[in-house]
Amino acid sequence: MAQKAPIRIVVTGAAGQIAYSLIQMIANGDVFGKDQPIYLHLLDIPVAMGVLEGVCMEIDDLALPLVKGYVKTVEPEEAFKDADAAFLVGSMPRREGMERKDLLAANVKIFKVQGQALDKYAKKDVKVLVVGNPANTNAFICSYYAPSIPKENFTAMTRLDQNRAQSFIAKQLGICVSHVQNVTIWGNHSSTQFPDVINAKVLQNSKLMGVYDAIKDTKWLESDFIKTIQTRGAAVIKARKMSSAMSAAKAAVDHMHDWWHGTSNGNWVSMAVVSDGSYGIPKDLVFSFPVTISNKKWEIVQGLNITDFARSKLDFTANELVEEKNEAEIVCSA
Numbered sequence: 001m002a003q004k005a006p007i008r009i010v011v012t013g014a015a016g017q018i019a020y021s022l023i024q025m026i027a028n029g030d031v032f033g034k035d036q037p038i039y040l041h042l043l044d045i046p047v048a049m050g051v052l053e054g055v056c057m058e059i060d061d062l063a064l065p066l067v068k069g070y071v072k073t074v075e076p077e078e079a080f081k082d083a084d085a086a087f088l089v090g091s092m093p094r095r096e097g098m099e100r101k102d103l104l105a106a107n108v109k110i111f112k113v114q115g116q117a118l119d120k121y122a123k124k125d126v127k128v129l130v131v132g133n134p135a136n137t138n139a140f141i142c143s144y145y146a147p148s149i150p151k152e153n154f155t156a157m158t159r160l161d162q163n164r165a166q167s168f169i170a171k172q173l174g175i176c177v178s179h180v181q182n183v184t185i186w187g188n189h190s191s192t193q194f195p196d197v198i199n200a201k202v203l204q205n206s207k208l209m210g211v212y213d214a215i216k217d218t219k220w221l222e223s224d225f226i227k228t229i230q231t232r233g234a235a236v237i238k239a240r241k242m243s244s245a246m247s248a249a250k251a252a253v254d255h256m257h258d259w260w261h262g263t264s265n266g267n268w269v270s271m272a273v274v275s276d277g278s279y280g281i282p283k284d285l286v287f288s289f290p291v292t293i294s295n296k297k298w299e300i301v302q303g304l305n306i307t308d309f310a311r312s313k314l315d316f317t318a319n320e321l322v323e324e325k326n327e328a329e330i331v332c333s334a
Helices: 017-027 046-062 100-121 135-144 159-173 211-215 224-230 232-240 246-261 308-333
Strands: 007-012 038-043 067-073 085-088 127-130 154-156 184-186 194-196 201-204 207-210 269-274 286-294 297-300
Touching: 007 017, 017 038, 017 046, 017 085, 017 246, 038 046, 046 067, 085 100, 085 246, 100 135, 100 308, 127 135, 127 246, 135 154, 135 269, 135 286, 135 308, 154 286, 159 184, 159 194, 159 201, 159 211, 159 224, 159 246, 159 269, 184 269, 184 308, 194 224, 194 308, 201 211, 207 211, 224 232, 246 269, 269 297, 286 308
Parallel strands: 007 038, 007 085, 038 067, 085 127, 127 154
Antiparallel strands: 154 269, 184 194, 184 286, 201 207, 269 286, 286 297
16 A cells, blocks of 8 residues: 655744654654654754754654654744644743733744745645644734635644543543543633533433533532633643643644544534634634534534523633734734
């Protein structure tokens, strides 16, 4: 049987913590398939090149047959040349005392350059996943500067939040996490996100039932559970003294795997995608929705039950994203 043609995969922030876990999983075939050869295009800043050299030594030492070669570079045009998929992991993290507008301004610089390089050098059907925070708005900025690539090809990651939420529901019920399905993350990958289990199901004692019916604790589901997921990233930083890396890399793998291969019947996943106005969310916001995927194209799940409680949560996170988008547009136009 003839081997598939290699595809080119970009990882930015390639010398960083998330990439350290992510690169191995990509190289092992966990994302694009165990029969899909790849070239890795690894981008980082000049000061990180020594560390990236060590990462590339480890890629060699992994001796994985799918890796046909790699490029390590500080030049976006070299990194994004003929890219089939891109994991945009590198961003300016928020530092203590930093105003949001300063954070956005710093990230506009990064994602403007990367958007322009994608526009000029990548394949027009490139699949772009923004991991670096503020991820939703960074995805909007990147798309803004890549007008020749369809907006729907730019997504931001809320899969980590979905994975966290499913894990908490599973722990609460004492069941395997694979028996929790259709948890939805709405909105921004921030502390305003809404982890929603109103339409989620669990398999318990061989019976499929709603999460509310299984847990029987509406107060917990609508208070402590939501707050725990919203603040989980901060809790990890407090405990680990560093941000989520292993779990973020796994979530990026899950996101891109499902985008590439599709979702199974009856199941949806959470992805921050450009809004088409569904569920009353302003158009063109990069907002996390429940989506199904087929033939590498996502579709927002329609007709879900949105309670008054859920509506207030959706509006709250949408308002934050509108503010971020407006601020980003001012910086972009300047």
